[in-house]
Amino acid sequence: MQTITQEQLARFNKLVRERCDLFFPATKQVFLEDHLRERLIAGGHSDYENYYNCLLEEPEEMQSLLEELTVNETRFFRNPSQFRALKESILPEMIEKKNREVVKSWGDETRPWKWGERHPFMYLRVWSAGCSTGEETYSIAFTILDSLKFPRAWDIEITATDINRLVLDRARMGVYGNSSVKDIAPDMLSRYMERSEGGLAVKELPASIVKFYELNLKDISARRGIMELGSAGGPVKKLDATGYFDFIFCRNVMIYFDRTAQARLVNTLYRCLRPGGFLFTGDSEPLHLFEHEFNVITEGDAVYYAKPF
Numbered sequence: 563m564q565t566i567t568q569e570q571l572a573r574f575n576k577l578v579r580e581r582c583d584l585f586f587p588a589t590k591q592v593f594l595e596d597h598l599r600e601r602l603i604a605g606g607h608s609d610y611e612n613y614y615n616c617l618l619e620e621p622e623e624m625q626s627l628l629e630e631l632t633v634n635e636t637r638f639f640r641n642p643s644q645f646r647a648l649k650e651s652i653l654p655e656m657i658e659k660k661n662r663e664v665v666k667s668w669g670d671e672t673r674p675w676k677w678g679e680r681h682p683f684m685y686l687r688v689w690s691a692g693c694s695t696g697e698e699t700y701s702i703a704f705t706i707l708d709s710l711k712f713p714r715a716w717d718i719e720i721t722a723t724d725i726n727r728l729v730l731d732r733a734r735m736g737v738y739g740n741s742s743v744k745d746i747a748p749d750m751l752s753r754y755m756e757r758s759e760g761g762l763a764v765k766e767l768p769a770s771i772v773k774f775y776e777l778n779l780k781d782i783s784a785r786r787g788i789m790e791l792g793s794a795g796g797p798v799k800k801l802d803a804t805g806y807f808d809f810i811f812c813r814n815v816m817i818y819f820d821r822t823a824q825a826r827l828v829n830t831l832y833r834c835l836r837p838g839g840f841l842f843t844g845d846s847e848p849l850h851l852f853e854h855e856f857n858v859i860t861e862g863d864a865v866y867y868a869k870p871f
């Protein structure tokens with residue numbers, strides 16, 4: 563079996579970075595090397611040169627390699643202080659503000675509002691970027707539903723995206739083992755999940771406000787906010803996400819990128835928030851390393867970012 567040279571390893575590293583921003587510094591190159599060897603053997607390639615060419619020619623093999631290289635660790639209510647801030651200050655304020663806008667617009671309208679009619683201000687748009695197997699996304703869904711008196715009167719859309727199709731398939735199933743749900747408060751658990759084969763399944767209402775799509779964050783940065791959302795074998799939905807989202811969770815994703823790609827992503831996330839919207843990043847992803855226009859908010863242990871009006 564041929565061993566990989568430093569030069570070959572650097573070429574693979576560069577190729578992966580060009581495709582999806584994932585970057586393997588010296589300390590993580592063994593990880594990259596191990597996965598390249600596995601794929602090379604699995605595909606029956608004669609040597610690394612041959613495997614490199616295959617990656618260039620076969621998008622499906624590139625996708626399979628990327629799926630092995632992504633780290634998908636996640637859990638429900640990860641970083642609880644951010645969810646506390648969402649529940650205790652961000653959502654109540656945002657909902658109150660939208661309600662005020664509704665009442666104000668009623669006054670302006672000549673036609674009376676009909677019961678059951680959805681008002682254009684009663685919407686919430688959220689993006690869970692790098693959602694992995696869905697625990698973060700459903701934690702957001704449960705928190706939003708708990709914050710609304712009449713959730714069905716609202717138009718709530720949680721767009722959850724990841725580059726890895728395998729984790730997206732699991733997220734769409736919405737079934738989790740008993741040990742994964744231990745961080746969900748018991749009353750919340752019984753409201754939004756039910757026993758099913760294989761563990762606990764997300765109930766219909768939270769599942770109905772969440773949509774999982776395939777998306778490479780590098781592409782949305784390159785397309786200046788235009789998302790081309792892929793769904794399981796289905797058509798691609800195009801969305802101009804500029805100023806679209808009320809809040810974005812992009813946590814524990816950019817730690818795997820280099821500084822240039824991180825800065826580009828922060829810029830894209832800023833673009834995709836509406837003025838007054840909020841961004842949550844992971845604990846080890848503070849934005850002070852970049853030039854940015856967000857206001858930094860600290861609330862207890864939680865740090866998050868607001869796009870100014």
Ligand SMILES: C[S@@+](CC[C@H](N)C(=O)[O-])C[C@H]1O[C@@H](n2cnc3c(N)ncnc32)[C@H](O)[C@@H]1O
Nearest residue numbers: 582632635636692694724725726778779813814
């Ligand atoms: C460690 S998980 C974080 C999951 C969740 N956000 C959390 O904090 O618990 C990182 C996720 O980012 C995804 N990811 C990595 N690079 C990506 C890219 N270029 N585009 C989209 N998703 C990416 C991975 O597939 C993985 O599922």
